[in-house]
Amino acid sequence: MNDKLTLKNISKNYKDKEVLHSINLEFEHGLYGLLGPNGAGKTTLLNIMVGILEKSCGTIEWNGNDIFHNPEEYRSGIGFLPQHLDFYHNFTGEQFLEYMSKLKEVDSTEVNRVLNVMNLESVRFKKISSYSGGMKQRLGIAQAILGSPKLLVLDEPTVGLDLEERAHFKKYLKELSNESIVILSTHIVSDVEEVSDYVIFLKNGQIQKQIANDQLSHLEELYLSVQEEEC
Numbered sequence: 001m002n003d004k005l006t007l008k009n010i011s012k013n014y015k016d017k018e019v020l021h022s023i024n025l026e027f028e029h030g031l032y033g034l035l036g037p038n039g040a041g042k043t044t045l046l047n048i049m050v051g052i053l054e055k056s057c058g059t060i061e062w063n064g065n066d067i068f069h070n071p072e073e074y075r076s077g078i079g080f081l082p083q084h085l086d087f088y089h090n091f092t093g094e095q096f097l098e099y100m101s102k103l104k105e106v107d108s109t110e111v112n113r114v115l116n117v118m119n120l121e122s123v124r125f126k127k128i129s130s131y132s133g134g135m136k137q138r139l140g141i142a143q144a145i146l147g148s149p150k151l152l153v154l155d156e157p158t159v160g161l162d163l164e165e166r167a168h169f170k171k172y173l174k175e176l177s178n179e180s181i182v183i184l185s186t187h188i189v190s191d192v193e194e195v196s197d198y199v200i201f202l203k204n205g206q207i208q209k210q211i212a213n214d215q216l217s218h219l220e221e222l223y224l225s226v227q228e229e230e231c
């Protein structure tokens with residue numbers, strides 16, 4: 001059975017300011033790009049989806065069941081790269097991933113796999129404090145993909161990656177999305193064109209448009225036109 005994530009009427013207020021307005025979305029296996037300018041509400045929406053931020057209204061269902069009833073089970077199937085991930089800088093990359101694999105209760109062989117996928121084998125025994133920004137970002141992605149999660153949520157994952165790393169990473173996500181729901185937020189159009197099955201445009205806390213792969217040509221122009229629509 002294909003997994004299904006459903007967001008129904010999700011709204012979020014920070015004090016008296018509503019930053020998400022009644023979001024309705026459905027996700028099944030595939031790669032989804034969440035595209036929007038800074039401040040659109042992407043991080044807020046993703047944090048609500050993974051259960052680290054409380055929504056003000058609405059429901060989230062996993063395979064038809066409100067996640068509120070069994071949040072631990074829901075969270076155990078999620079891989080998440082937050083916008084800002086803090087590390088234990090005294091750990092080596094390998095130690096960090098071993099630690100995360102224990103927390104996530106995934107097989108320790110996964111550590112080798114994700115080090116390989118994210119091209120971090122040559123620095124696995126080096127302390128994280130010596131990593132470049134791009135290496136830290138790849139390590140963050142590596143912990144998110146431990147155990148090939150059913151739901152992978154990545155907040156601005158391509159920050160700090162060079163062109164070759166981006167291409168390699170997107171190819172891997174495409175493969176994973178054959179069996180998982182992969183949601184990637186970005187404000188960079190090229191991150192989501194070519195690979196995404198669907199692109200969701202978010203602006204001012206509202207879904208402006210949702211388009212499928214076969215309509216993805218001229219995405220940049222579409223993105224600009226969507227941004228101008230409300231002006």
Ligand SMILES: Nc1ncnc2c1ncn2[C@@H]1O[C@H](COP(=O)(O)OP(=O)(O)OP(=O)(O)O)[C@@H](O)[C@H]1O
Binds near residue numbers: 038041
């Ligand atoms: N903790 C908070 N308290 C008050 N307002 C917040 C808080 N976090 C976010 N906001 C506001 O909510 C809105 C959406 O922010 P959010 O970070 O979700 O957007 P974003 O699309 O992820 O942008 P960015 O790419 O810049 O992170 C913005 O207006 C932001 O200022």
